[in-house]
Amino acid sequence: QQQVKQSPQSLIVQKGGISIINCAYENTAFDYFPWYQQFPGKGPALLIAIRPDVSEKKEGRFTISFNKSAKQFSLHIMDSQPGDSATYFCAASHSRGSTLGRLYFGRGTQLTVWP
Amino acid sequence: DAGVTQSPTHLIKTRGQQVTLRCSPKSGHDTVSWYQQALGQGPQFIFQYYEEEERQRGNFPDRFSGHQFPNYSSELNVNALLLGDSALYLCASSLAGTGYEKLLFGSGTQLSVL
Numbered sequence: 033q034q035q036v037k038q039s040p041q042s043l044i045v046q047k048g049g050i051s052i053i054n055c056a057y058e059n060t061a062f063d064y065f066p067w068y069q070q071f072p073g074k075g076p077a078l079l080i081a082i083r084p085d086v087s088e089k090k091e092g093r094f095t096i097s098f099n100k101s102a103k104q105f106s107l108h109i110m111d112s113q114p115g116d117s118a119t120y121f122c123a124a125s126h127s128r129g130s131t132l133g134r135l136y137f138g139r140g141t142q143l144t145v146w147p
Numbered sequence: 148d149a150g151v152t153q154s155p156t157h158l159i160k161t162r163g164q165q166v167t168l169r170c171s172p173k174s175g176h177d178t179v180s181w182y183q184q185a186l187g188q189g190p191q192f193i194f195q196y197y198e199e200e201e202r203q204r205g206n207f208p209d210r211f212s213g214h215q216f217p218n219y220s221s222e223l224n225v226n227a228l229l230l231g232d233s234a235l236y237l238c239a240s241s242l243a244g245t246g247y248e249k250l251l252f253g254s255g256t257q258l259s260v261l
Contacts, residue, residue, distance in 0.1 A: 038189075066206050066248075075253050075255050076237070077252065078250065078251075081248065121189050121190070127245070130203065131203060132203075132247065133178070133203075133246070134192050134242065135190070135192065135247075135250070136192070137189030139187075139188055140188070141187050
């Protein structure tokens with residue numbers, strides 16, 4: 033059972049546009065929600081993360097919006113650039129208990145930014 | 148700092164064989180986790196090692212086993228390989244406790260089972 037559901041599977045955006053990727057989860061015990069970026073031939077790299085006590089976190093062109101009641105969170109990439117073309121994964125984790133630190137990943141979104 | 152180092156980068160095996168993948172964590176990290184990433188999918192947690200013991204295990208059969216050495220490096224062993232074991236195997240290191248917030252992945256070992 034996929035604990036974190038991600039959409040869309042692929043996304044094509046014009047340079048300068050906004051890229052939006054959405055994720056949903058069921059387990060309300062999750063309390064840490066990171067986004068990872070992966071380039072071909074590389075491992076995932078942490079991009080930005082949020083905890084459910086805030087509704088939004090911004091780092092440069094990247095923003096996470098978090099809706100605790102809807103159990104949804106999304107990644108917004110402002111002013112998208114060709115260098116942002118990569119696969120993006122949302123994930124969720126527990127900060128306590130027997131599964132501390134284990135990441136549950138979504139299936140990924142292949143982002144292509146056209147120049 | 149070399150970060151997380153995995154070897155080999157690519158590996159080709161045949162069904163029924165056994166394989167060993169290796170991982171050296173980032174300097175200062177003491178916890179190693181292994182993930183399997185099938186083509187077009189997100190990484191799936193296999194297991195986590197800390198203090199040379201398996202602390203957590205995901206939904207993988209006993210054919211998957213691991214080890215952590217005193218220097219924190221780790222190995223992933225897969226026995227009786229199946230075609231479905233073909234995937235990118237990722238090692239990630241962190242510090243115990245809240246270190247998972249700084250989880251660092253290696254570039255992975257691409258395993259092909261023929």
